[in-house]
Amino acid sequence: MIRNTWYAVGLSGELASGELHGMTVAGRPLVAWRDAGGQVHALDGRCIHKRFPLAKGRLLEDGSLECAYHGFRFDGCGQCVGIPALEGSAARLERIGGVRPYTTVEQDGVVWVWTGDGEAGDRPPRTPEIADVSWDAELWGPCTVQASARLLVENLFDLTHFYPLHAGNIGTFADAAVAVETARSADGTPPLLGTTRRREGFRFGATKGGWFGVEVGDNVATHEMVVPGLFRVVERVAPPSGLGTDAERSFVLYHTITPVDEGSHVWRRVVCSKREEAGAAGASAGRPSLAARVTADCVQVAEEDRWALEEQQRMFAFPDDGFREVHIKSDAAVLLARRILDELEARERPVPAPAG
Ligand code: FES
Ligand SMILES: [Fe+2]
Incomplete structure (x- = not known):
């Protein structure tokens, strides 16, 4: 930990x-x-x-x-x-x-x-959208998950689980095939690790398409482990060729991941969307904000993730006895996240005194 x-x-x-x-x-x-x-x-x-x-x-x-x-x-x-x-x-x-x-x-x-020993070496990471009055911020949680905080970090870097785990809501089979670009911080400053997924002319599932009012379009999604206790997701969606124009819609999703012990953590999700100006092009007058709709639709998604993490955690109680995980190309970001967290943990371990 x-x-x-x-x-x-x-x-x-x-x-x-x-x-x-x-x-x-x-x-x-x-x-x-x-x-x-x-x-x-x-x-x-x-x-x-x-x-x-x-x-x-x-x-x-x-x-x-x-x-x-x-x-x-x-x-x-x-x-x-x-x-x-x-x-x-x-x-x-x-x-x-x-x-x-x-x-x-x-x-x-x-x-x-x-929670470290001695003085904090730096300031906490920034989450400007949460406190900015020009953004709507919706909290889900806090939720205690009976699984290691690491399993949530791995889950958040791994979108190949959208099918089948979230097949009834945000998941589509095609999500698993989207190429992933991975970038690790060179000097250990936040964000420690990030991934980017780009889709063009992509057919969104009904839930996600509904949030953005786009059935087929372009999408850039970034997922970052800012520090071990904060994960930041940005989803940008637009009709074909509309990213970077007024047709683009987006939200920012923060996950705070607070370990309780080796086998449990407290999870919060905060979805933030820019407040729409009344009368602006594409404004959804009278409707709940994008942040509120995403949060409401993701209650089920979060429960599915919690179920998966807790079931997965139970399997760690058994000795490996020769068991070993098999990883595929799409696990690259998860494996890199594991390595970064291992390195941070190792740095905190006391150096054993020389023998003799
Ligand atoms: S006053 Fe706190 S334990 Fe006695
Ligand atoms: Fe998930």
């Missing part, structure tokens, strides 16, 4: 002021809350006294978090600021210390936590 990275713990609207949220992120227990001033804090979720879960406590008038077991109190930085059973000076409390704080950043409508 990769920890030296940013993981989303919610969209801004999910963290209301004054509520404690307990969660496990990348194998670490956390408690997070938004204070009265609007700032989000995240601390180790275990009380330093006897490990009681701090999320079961409460926030006091002065903004401190009181543990529900013996009443140790902590400020937003994790410092212990009060102990009912101890007549202590501030200096004494300072010596006692506190719980570990986690760096949080709220940016573009997303709350991010750095």
Whole structure:
């Protein structure tokens, strides 16, 4: 599991002021809350006294978090600021210390936590469309999937599963045959890996064609693993030769992928589409936004993916005993994603001390 990275713990609207949220992120227990001033804090979720879960406590008038077991109190930085059973000076409390704080950043409508050791090396990835009022942004989730976060990354890079897994909605047999261009970041800066699929004169399935009002047309789809916890998809569709003109329609789809542990993760999908100007050519007056329609149609799609990931995960419980996966040309992006994630994980592993 990769920890030296940013993981989303919610969209801004999910963290209301004054509520404690307990969660496990990348194998670490956390408690997070938004204070009265609007700032989000995240601390180790275990009380330093006897490990009681701090999320079961409460926030006091002065903004401190009181543990529900013996009443140790902590400020937003994790410092212990009060102990009912101890007549202590501030200096004494300072010596006692506190719980570990986690760096949080709220940016573009997303709350991010750095789960790594030490200081965050960079800023969280940008998701400008989510917070931009000229875009509609629709959230699906959060959904806990009983499968490794890696399996979702692999699923998102692998469109050859659209038939048969999504054959009843967005999938067509022809999706599997579209050529894939793959580009890996040369220096490790985001996006870490991206793919591009180009279709010309393509006959879309009814669902996807309906979103864009195009039965046969051109399409460019990009899929990027920005960082391990964020995936960005851009779908652009137009009638033949219409890409780059006013006839083009598009949406941006973010997936936040937040590992809980090695065998489960929290998944959010946020579809964003540019708000249509009233009266503009092609505007769908009175209809829900493209983002809302895509989100509604993809509830079933997401359930199908979740089913597949959880079934797949169950098979990892068995020893390999000579079993080995067979890969085909269209798995190239998935294999590259695996390699990148393996490399990031290996970098975090402690170097064994020399023998002797
Ligand atoms: S466990 Fe939290 S105060 Fe004792
Ligand atoms: Fe899928």
